[in-house]
Amino acid sequence: MTVITLISTNKCFGGLQKIFSHQSKELDCEMKFAIFLPDGAPAADAKLPVLYWLSGLTCNETNFIQKSGFQRYAAEHGLIVVCPDTSPRGVNLPGEDDSWDFGSGAGFYVDASKDPWSKHYKMFSYVTQELIDVINNNFPTAVDRQSIAGHSMGGHGALICALKNPGLYRSVSAFAPICNPTKCPWGVKAFGGYFGEGEKEEWRNWDASELVAGYNGPPLELYVDQGAEDSFLKDGQLLPHNLVEACKAAQVPCVLNMREGYDHSYFYVASFIGEHLAYHARHLK
Numbered sequence: 001m002t003v004i005t006l007i008s009t010n011k012c013f014g015g016l017q018k019i020f021s022h023q024s025k026e027l028d029c030e031m032k033f034a035i036f037l038p039d040g041a042p043a044a045d046a047k048l049p050v051l052y053w054l055s056g057l058t059c060n061e062t063n064f065i066q067k068s069g070f071q072r073y074a075a076e077h078g079l080i081v082v083c084p085d086t087s088p089r090g091v092n093l094p095g096e097d098d099s100w101d102f103g104s105g106a107g108f109y110v111d112a113s114k115d116p117w118s119k120h121y122k123m124f125s126y127v128t129q130e131l132i133d134v135i136n137n138n139f140p141t142a143v144d145r146q147s148i149a150g151h152s153m154g155g156h157g158a159l160i161c162a163l164k165n166p167g168l169y170r171s172v173s174a175f176a177p178i179c180n181p182t183k184c185p186w187g188v189k190a191f192g193g194y195f196g197e198g199e200k201e202e203w204r205n206w207d208a209s210e211l212v213a214g215y216n217g218p219p220l221e222l223y224v225d226q227g228a229e230d231s232f233l234k235d236g237q238l239l240p241h242n243l244v245e246a247c248k249a250a251q252v253p254c255v256l257n258m259r260e261g262y263d264h265s266y267f268y269v270a271s272f273i274g275e276h277l278a279y280h281a282r283h284l285k
């Protein structure tokens with residue numbers, strides 16, 4: 001069983017916000033994750049539902065827990081919330097720290113197939129398999145009641161984790177996701193690096209707006225939130241309407257909440273995180 005090491009613990013809204021490290025087999029490096037455990041002194045055999053949160057470019061396991069204020073709502077709904085880091089760390093690949101939108105802090109929640117990234121950059125397998133096992137082996141989770149959400153790069157990560165693993169998550173939601181990475185500058189750079197510039201067929205296997213067409217599983221609604229004043233929306237990085245169109249064509253239900261006046265920041269995430277946690281809590285009952 002994986003050994004996890006406690007790094008910090010803080011009481012918050014009656015629960016405990018903790019950070020742990022562990023050695024990841026998938027990524028072949030030490031990783032950190034944050035976990036919120038709602039209080040309540042639950043019965044010894046009580047099992048709680050879990051929400052996985054995936055953060056965006058430049059983030060690590062701390063941004064969401066410090067800036068979104070989600071703990072108030074997780075405590076209210078009795079949800080465990082797990083937030084991993086956004087990439088492998090300190091694996092010494094050439095150029096891994098050179099830019100903020102590729103390499104460390106920018107793992108894109110894919111399994112890289114191109115050398116040298118393929119040795120460590122396996123965030124998809126880490127999030128959808130190894131991390132779930134680590135959490136289920138160490139915390140009082142209800143293993144059949146988990147959902148996933150995220151922001152920006154992590155919003156897209158949440159969408160592909162759900163679309164590529166039918167039935168694994170009860171619900172999925174995304175704030176300002178990169179909806180169609182094969183068609184935006186961030187995605188083209190990341191997929192070119194992680195899969196190879198000529199591997200366009202492989203790119204499609206990791207793009208939510210492409211994956212909806214092949215989704216074949218239990219009914220799944222894509223619950224998407226977007227600030228109308230988000231500068232990355234205006235720059236063509238997020239392309240939510242491409243996802244909506246793809247969902248229409250594939251008859252996959254998709255909700256797009258446009259939020260007038262809001263930007264891309266955690267001020268925006270904090271404004272609507274309560275709605276998203278209530279949404280997931282309803283699916284996790």
Ligand SMILES: N[C@@H](CCC(=O)N[C@@H](CS)C(=O)NCC(=O)O)C(=O)O
Binds near residue numbers: 067100265
């Ligand atoms: N560094 C980028 C911005 C990157 C960015 O906005 N990252 C978002 C996710 S895509 C974030 O959550 N940043 C961390 C934070 O706000 O705490 C820039 O300066 O343009």
